[in-house]
Every structure is written in C-alpha cells, then in structure tokens.
Amino acid sequence: MTGTPGYLEISSLTKRYKEGIAPAVGDVSLSVAEGEFLALLGPSGCGKTTTLRMIAGLIDPTSGTVRVAGKDITHAPVHKRSVGMVFQSYALFPHLDVKSNVAYGLQMRRVPKTEIATRVNEALKLVRLDHLADRRITALSGGQQQRVALARAIVINPQLFLMDEPLSNLDAKLRDAMRNEIRGIQQRMGITSVFVTHDQGEALTMADKIAVMSEGKLEQFGSPTEIYERPATRFVAEFVGQANLVENVRVIPDGGRAGMIELPGAGRLAVPRVSGEYRDGATAMIRPHQLEVRPAARPGDIPARIRSSVYFGDTVQYEVEAGANLLKVQMFADGAPALPVGSDAAIGTTTDCVHFIAA
Ligand SMILES: Nc1ncnc2c1ncn2[C@@H]1O[C@H](COP(=O)(O)OP(=O)(O)O)[C@@H](O)[C@H]1O
Ligand SMILES: [Mg+2]
Incomplete structure (x- = not known):
C-alpha cells in the first residue's frame, strides 16, 4: 500500500568532496511515494552511502534539494529531521541492555517515561525480541543485534527509515530471513524507506523502486521489473542479473511483429516482439533464461556449438558459440544428461520479447 506521490523528492542532488575531481554524487533526481521502499543499488564507491547520508542530514549537499512531504530539508540538521537510521555496523551501545538501546531516541526526544x-515494547515485539528486553548487547547474536538496530530506528516513528547495507554482516541464511522480515515490518508500518545495497538480489526482492547508480550518476530509476526486463543502459543490463549483449543486431519485421532478429554471423532467430531502442545496429539484451539449447533445430532456431556446461542442481548453464557470439544459456535441469561439450546444437528463444538498449 503506498500513498502520496513525491513524498521523498530528490532534485539534482550533488556532492563534491573535492574541487577538480568528479563529484561522488552528481545530479541525482528521483521521487518516491509515501510508504514505498527505495533501493539504492550499485557497486562499491558509486555514491550510495553519500546519497543516503545527504537524505539523513549527515552530509551537507554541494547542490540540489531533498524534500520530504513537501518540505525542503536539504540543509536541516539531523536532529530536526524525522529519520530512523540503521548502519552496517549497527552502532549500538554495548554497555546498555536491549530496551535501553531502543529507548535512546525517545529519551532524546523527551517522550514521557510510561x-x-x-513504545519500546511494541518495537521489540515487531522485531520479535520482546523476550530479550533485559539482555546486554554483548550477549546477543549478530542477527539479534541487527533486530535491535531496526527496533531503535523505527521506535521513533520516523517519516523516513534509512538503511545502509544492513544485511552485509550476516550469513547467507540469516540474510534471506532478515530480508523478508525488514520488508514485512516496512509494509506493516507503511513507512517510506531507503535501503542501500550492492546486492541486486536484495534490491529486486525487497524494493518497490530501484535507483541503479554508477560512478556517482543515476543510471536508471524504476520498478524491479522495469530495471530487470527493460534496462536503459549496458551497465544496468550487466549489473542487474546476467545478460548476453549482442551488438549490431538487425530486426527483420514480419507484418506487425518483429519477426526475427539477425545476430551477426549467426543467422536469424525468431522473436515475436522487441522492446526498447530497436533500431538497426543496436544492442540486443538476451537473458540466459530466455534462450534454450536444443539437440535438434526447430524453425526460427540458429545453429550453435556447446562450449561448456555447468550443472547447478536446479539449472544447467551452458556457454554456446553462435557465429562470432558466445552466449550464456540457462535451462532447468530436467534430469536428462546435459548436451556434450563440443557437440552441435540449436538455440531458440523461450521469450516472446527481446529488449534493445542504445549502443
Ligand atoms: N568523506 C569523504 N571524503 C572524500 N571522498 C569520499 C568521502 N566519502 C566517500 N568518498 C568518495 O566518494 C565516492 C562514493 O562513496 P560512497 O558514497 O561511500 O559509495 P558507496 O556507498 O556506493 O560505496 C567514493 O569514490 C569514495 O571514495
Ligand atoms: Mg556505502
């Protein structure tokens, strides 16, 4: 459930740590609705933390604005903003017990004792830690400490819930469980949230909107489906999921449909529809799961040779040569033996739409 559009609005936000070098964050603009979950996604050093800290008021922007609920807070000090923040390091007070850590923000705000x-009890219930209210922080597991940090951020009922790679110190199993937990709490509270991550899986599974960043710039802003299925740039296509990027592909129309796409040196592949920037010579993005290797060619397939195959239990990943192209293909493992390396095969598509990106 999401409400008012433009609840959090960032316009041309820029941070230059030093004159004369490229800004750490340059001209980033985006807007999310009330109750939405935004993921800032990109590789290390692309400017995610800097962006989040400008929203929090911990870093003063060089230029641009941050607005929350229509109010310009660009240069407002942290304590004048209504934000709850979770850091990668948790930053808890180790000498205090769980409930005192969670109570801290409310005491600062001079909320009455009762x-x-x-409220501390409610917040601890929400993260399922109410039974450990009197424990010392040092006697908690990593996952439990993470929950205390979450409770401490949300107990103040902030306008914005900000998280900087909160799951990166947890092991894989716990990380998956915490993903669901954070998303569940966020949705139940209907709290507008910004979540920094370099993990595309986290962004795709948790967020309503994803902002993909590279070298301080916003590459693309959109829903998880838009980002994954219709990436705007090469960078986004390769950073979010696996992608075959085939250059100089020609579209051969067939009536109102795309009909076929011609891969250089490999032949014509039947594809009912295309999306994106599909002029001739553009780059086609084909996800490995959108292709299939077949022992015998069907109409609209192209010839190929198996270069490698790797068995993952649930899937088999092939590398196949088609003309000058080396394509990744991912298929469900159906119990049949994988096609042998070096053998001739055919490739067809399992998708009805191939997406093109500007060269
Ligand atoms: N306090 C600082 N002074 C100078 N440069 C900084 C400072 N903090 C970050 N940077 C630089 O700004 C860029 C973006 O950093 P950061 O926002 O931390 O990226 P991310 O969180 O995506 O890894 C990096 O090149 C980093 O080295
Ligand atoms: Mg960071």
Missing part, C-alpha cells in the same frame, strides 16, 4: 516503555 510512553517510552510502551
């Missing part, structure tokens, strides 16, 4: 007790 109300603090109630």
Whole structure:
C-alpha cells in the first residue's frame, strides 16, 4: 500500500568532496511515494552511502534539494529531521541492555517515561525480541543485534527509515530471513524507506523502486521489473542479473511483429516482439533464461556449438558459440544428461520479447 506521490523528492542532488575531481554524487533526481521502499543499488564507491547520508542530514549537499512531504530539508540538521537510521555496523551501545538501546531516541526526544516503555515494547515485539528486553548487547547474536538496530530506528516513528547495507554482516541464511522480515515490518508500518545495497538480489526482492547508480550518476530509476526486463543502459543490463549483449543486431519485421532478429554471423532467430531502442545496429539484451539449447533445430532456431556446461542442481548453464557470439544459456535441469561439450546444437528463444538498449 503506498500513498502520496513525491513524498521523498530528490532534485539534482550533488556532492563534491573535492574541487577538480568528479563529484561522488552528481545530479541525482528521483521521487518516491509515501510508504514505498527505495533501493539504492550499485557497486562499491558509486555514491550510495553519500546519497543516503545527504537524505539523513549527515552530509551537507554541494547542490540540489531533498524534500520530504513537501518540505525542503536539504540543509536541516539531523536532529530536526524525522529519520530512523540503521548502519552496517549497527552502532549500538554495548554497555546498555536491549530496551535501553531502543529507548535512546525517545529519551532524546523527551517522550514521557510510561510512553517510552510502551513504545519500546511494541518495537521489540515487531522485531520479535520482546523476550530479550533485559539482555546486554554483548550477549546477543549478530542477527539479534541487527533486530535491535531496526527496533531503535523505527521506535521513533520516523517519516523516513534509512538503511545502509544492513544485511552485509550476516550469513547467507540469516540474510534471506532478515530480508523478508525488514520488508514485512516496512509494509506493516507503511513507512517510506531507503535501503542501500550492492546486492541486486536484495534490491529486486525487497524494493518497490530501484535507483541503479554508477560512478556517482543515476543510471536508471524504476520498478524491479522495469530495471530487470527493460534496462536503459549496458551497465544496468550487466549489473542487474546476467545478460548476453549482442551488438549490431538487425530486426527483420514480419507484418506487425518483429519477426526475427539477425545476430551477426549467426543467422536469424525468431522473436515475436522487441522492446526498447530497436533500431538497426543496436544492442540486443538476451537473458540466459530466455534462450534454450536444443539437440535438434526447430524453425526460427540458429545453429550453435556447446562450449561448456555447468550443472547447478536446479539449472544447467551452458556457454554456446553462435557465429562470432558466445552466449550464456540457462535451462532447468530436467534430469536428462546435459548436451556434450563440443557437440552441435540449436538455440531458440523461450521469450516472446527481446529488449534493445542504445549502443
Ligand atoms: N568523506 C569523504 N571524503 C572524500 N571522498 C569520499 C568521502 N566519502 C566517500 N568518498 C568518495 O566518494 C565516492 C562514493 O562513496 P560512497 O558514497 O561511500 O559509495 P558507496 O556507498 O556506493 O560505496 C567514493 O569514490 C569514495 O571514495
Ligand atoms: Mg556505502
């Protein structure tokens, strides 16, 4: 459930740490609705933390604006903003117990004692830690400490819930469980959230909107489906999921449909529709799961040779040569033996639409 559009609005946000070098964050603009979950996604050093800290008020922007609920807070000090923040390091007070850590923000805001007790208890229930309210922080597991940090951020009922790679210190199983937990709490509270991650899986599974960043710039802003299925740039196509990027592909129309796409040196592949920038010579993006290797060619397939195959239990990943192209193909493992390396095969598509990106 999401409400008012433009609840969090960032316009031309820029941070230059030093004159004369490219800004850490340059001209980033985006807008999310009330209750939405935004993921800032990109490789290390692309400017995610800097962006988040400008939203939090921990870094003063060089230029641009941050607005929340229509109010310009660009240069407002942290304590004048209504933000709850979770850091990668948790930053808890180790000498205090769980409930005192969670109560801290409410005490700072001079909330009456009885109300603090109630709200701390509610927040601890939300993260399922109410039974450990009197434990010392040092006697908690990593996952439990993570929950305390979450409770401490949300107990103040902030306008914005900001998280900087909060799951990166947890092991894989716990990370998956915490993903669902954070998303669940965020949705139940209907709290507008910004989540920094370099993990495309986290962004795709948790977020309503994803902002993909590279070298301080916003590459693309959109829903997970838009980002994954219709990437705007090469960078986004390769960073979010696996992609075959085939250059100089020609579209051969067939009536109102795309009909076929011609891969250089490999022949014509039947594809009912195309999306994106599909002029001739553009780059086709084909996800490995959108291709299939077949022992015998069907109409509209192209000839190929198996270069490698790797068995993952649930899937088999092939590398196949088609003309001058080396294509990744991912298929469900159906129990049949994988096609042998070096053998001739055919490739067909399992998708009805291939996406093109500007060269
Ligand atoms: N306090 C600082 N002073 C100078 N440069 C910084 C500072 N903090 C970050 N940077 C630089 O800004 C860029 C973006 O950093 P950051 O926002 O931390 O990226 P991310 O969170 O995506 O890894 C990097 O090149 C980093 O080295
Ligand atoms: Mg960072």
